[in-house]
Amino acid sequence: MTWIVEPFSLDFVQRALVGGALVAVLCGVVGTWVVVRGMAFLGEALAHGMLPGVALATVLGFPVVLGATVSAIAMSLGIGALQRRGGLSYDTSIGMLFVAMLALGIIVISHSGSFATDATAILFGDILAISAPDLVGLALATAAGLVLAAAARRPLVALAIDPRTAAVLGLAPRAAQA
Template identity: 55%
Template sequence: MPFEVPFVQRALLAGILVSLVCALAGTWVVLRGMAFLGDAMAHGLLPGVALASVLGSNLMLGAAASAGLMATGVTALGRVRGLSRDTTIGLLFVGMLSIGVIIVSHSRSFAVDLTGFLFGDVLAVRAADLVLLAVASAGAGLVSSLGYRSFVALAFDVRKAHTLGLRPRLANALLLGLLTVAIVVSFHVVGTLLVFGLLIAPPATAVVWARRIPTVIAGAAVVGSLATTVGLLVSWHWGTAAGATIAATAIVLFFASALAAHLHRRVRPALPDVEREAEQAQ
């Protein structure tokens, strides 16, 4: 059995921890319709990771610096008149990705490095990585708990959040920080390209069935963990890339869930119920 092998056990635990962090951040991304921002943030890691690799520095620190720069750019350019949010995010997305590829192209092992950055290597997770993921999970849980009421208001009615004194700008900054942490700690497991799958697919799968936001978060964590387990099994027996298989499994689970909901015709749209919860939370 694959899960009797130590490095596969570490990969499984890492995937479960990543699923928890991504569930805490990804739920708000899905509810707020911020999928494009999540994708751009994931790709925005590449310059920092590439530069850290070329300089022989810590990849996680490079990823954090790059993600922080990306988040700052999104916030700053979002205040420029005449430019839509999607436009500024798109420009930063392409710019950061281009810079990352240019940096990596100066490496002697260009193809190998770029593949590792984009797709990760979940089977190479070390014990130290697990400790970092556990700390990140605890931190993400704390931020989500403390900012829950503000996040709910921000997701559904920014003006009401202003009226209630919930400081939506601060809540938005915290949410960007939560998203940044989720992406930074996850890229080593599934890569900058595939982290988007675990960030979006599990919450999107859960929101079809769930009626309350905490249920969406819990369901997303379960779906992400299931995708990790099934993905590692498929990868082991079929010889496929582990990170890509995990992300693909998460996507398959989403489509299967959406199809089941459609065929049974017994699941009403979840967002109206979540919106009612938002009103109650306020």
């Protein structure tokens, strides 16, 4: 039976387990606020909406995490802008940018002759490919997410219940909305 474990060193499996646990904690905290606010489609849309940033970073030789971060921030700001200024619902704003960002990512991939990475690998990843530096980054992101969620708890709760009441209470719902 030892031949089954040989292709995957326990180091890979242990890092995958720790990485998965860190992501589960962070997604559990963030996901709660996303679902309470009625934006459950956001997670799927952000996952696919990061494709153009990841593709551009890969083509230009930048860190993939940087490209994904820039793309996710741009998409989040775009969703907020469409919802506030365009008078669209969150689902409509998310859906529009989800499709637009995914299409932009496919265009970048298809027009770059030097793109050697499979788009499926970018979209879905490989949990066994988590490295020790990735774990450090995930731990920092999880800690930052927990601290931010704890610090912004009151405005987030008020915003989830009623944004007008949150504004009257002086809890800065616009800051929590971004």
